[in-house]
Amino acid sequence: LQVLMCFSFLENLISIFKNYFNDVSEQILKEHFTVVYQILDEVMDNGFPFITDNKSLEELVPKVFLFPEELVGIGSFLNTTRSLSFPNLPTANIQNIVTTSTKNSPTTWRSPNIKYTINEILFDVIEEIDCLMDYNGMTLSSEIVGTINCDSRLSGMPELELKFNSSEILMDCSLHPCIRHSTIDPARVINFIPPDGQFQLLQYRLKIIVPIPIYCKPQITYGTGVGRLNILVGSKNPLSSKTIEDVFFIIPFPKVVSNVNLTTTQGIVNFDTQTKLCKWHIGRFPKDTTLVLSGSIYLQSGVPLPTATPTLMGNFKIDGYSITAINVENLAMYRENYKPFKGFKVSVKTGNFQIRSC
Numbered sequence: 001l002q003v004l005m006c007f008s009f010l011e012n013l014i015s016i017f018k019n020y021f022n023d024v025s026e027q028i029l030k031e032h033f034t035v036v037y038q039i040l041d042e043v044m045d046n047g048f049p050f051i052t053d054n055k056s057l058e059e060l061v062p063k064v065f066l067f068p069e070e071l072v073g074i075g076s077f078l079n080t081t082r083s084l085s086f087p088n089l090p091t092a093n094i095q096n097i098v099t100t101s102t103k104n105s106p107t108t109w110r111s112p113n114i115k116y117t118i119n120e121i122l123f124d125v126i127e128e129i130d131c132l133m134d135y136n137g138m139t140l141s142s143e144i145v146g147t148i149n150c151d152s153r154l155s156g157m158p159e160l161e162l163k164f165n166s167s168e169i170l171m172d173c174s175l176h177p178c179i180r181h182s183t184i185d186p187a188r189v190i191n192f193i194p195p196d197g198q199f200q201l202l203q204y205r206l207k208i209i210v211p212i213p214i215y216c217k218p219q220i221t222y223g224t225g226v227g228r229l230n231i232l233v234g235s236k237n238p239l240s241s242k243t244i245e246d247v248f249f250i251i252p253f254p255k256v257v258s259n260v261n262l263t264t265t266q267g268i269v270n271f272d273t274q275t276k277l278c279k280w281h282i283g284r285f286p287k288d289t290t291l292v293l294s295g296s297i298y299l300q301s302g303v304p305l306p307t308a309t310p311t312l313m314g315n316f317k318i319d320g321y322s323i324t325a326i327n328v329e330n331l332a333m334y335r336e337n338y339k340p341f342k343g344f345k346v347s348v349k350t351g352n353f354q355i356r357s358c
Helices: 003-021 026-031 033-043 054-060 074-080 094-104
Strands: 120-133 139-153 159-164 173-175 189-192 197-206 214-222 226-235 244-252 257-264 268-271 277-283 291-299 312-319 328-334 341-355
Touching: 003 026, 003 033, 003 054, 026 033, 033 054, 214 244, 214 291, 214 312, 226 244, 226 257, 257 268, 257 277
Parallel strands: 120 341
Antiparallel strands: 120 139, 139 197, 159 189, 159 328, 173 197, 214 226, 226 291, 244 277, 244 312, 257 291, 268 277, 312 341
């Protein structure tokens, strides 16, 4: 049994609970423990993951079995079901629902008779950067984890052929079960019949050195009773039409730091005397501007000086920009005659973004 499979299963299980109950908490699981038991009985078979697709589970454990809070108790439920009527519930039982769907659908994740007045499919690519930068603003290592989310509202049973502009994302990736593994083309083409609604199409990982849109050059020194801090932040690669948003940096000072007196050319600086965390919140990054955070660091008296300077943690987000320049060259649809609306957007955000100060 692979260890990572256990974590992947738990992540999928949380996603399933959120699909059924909108949220996950101890109280919610207690209130709907009968449904939780049915879900657990389906998602695992003989100790191994079995059915983890939301659409397939809804065929086996329909959401119509979620009763109001006053019917949560088994005793009250057994005493009241004979006198209650549920006009909104279907008359068919679970076996009839599953049999009907299985006979008419060649896939377990999509029903056959789906109809929309407006047919559209939207792709949302989110790239997360894990990066380590030195005190001169140079990238030492970086890794990109990209997720392609899809929102499908297509009628019938369409088969899609998606072609990317790069084959690198298909070298190390995890795929949704709807993607046909046998038809994956090394020339960056995938074929799939999409589930209805929102789902994660694939996730890819690239271990390459990429140009980070911003740089950070920290300088931190300690002296007897007082130290100095000076941080320069600027744009390394100009993005003429893109805006860098939600920019902030966190400086975890050692416990011997009692207080700080810092000023900045833009943004807000907050220092927590309990956790010793200093947060420099910039927000939207100005174009063609170098920002500065500088000031004094006050140390406790009678204690040794820190032997190392802290490692900063950074954050930023850019909408409409891809660090890997991923794009969809072509999206073709077969087995249906209509032409759907196709949408594609990208964004970049930081994951574990660290900057060394020495």
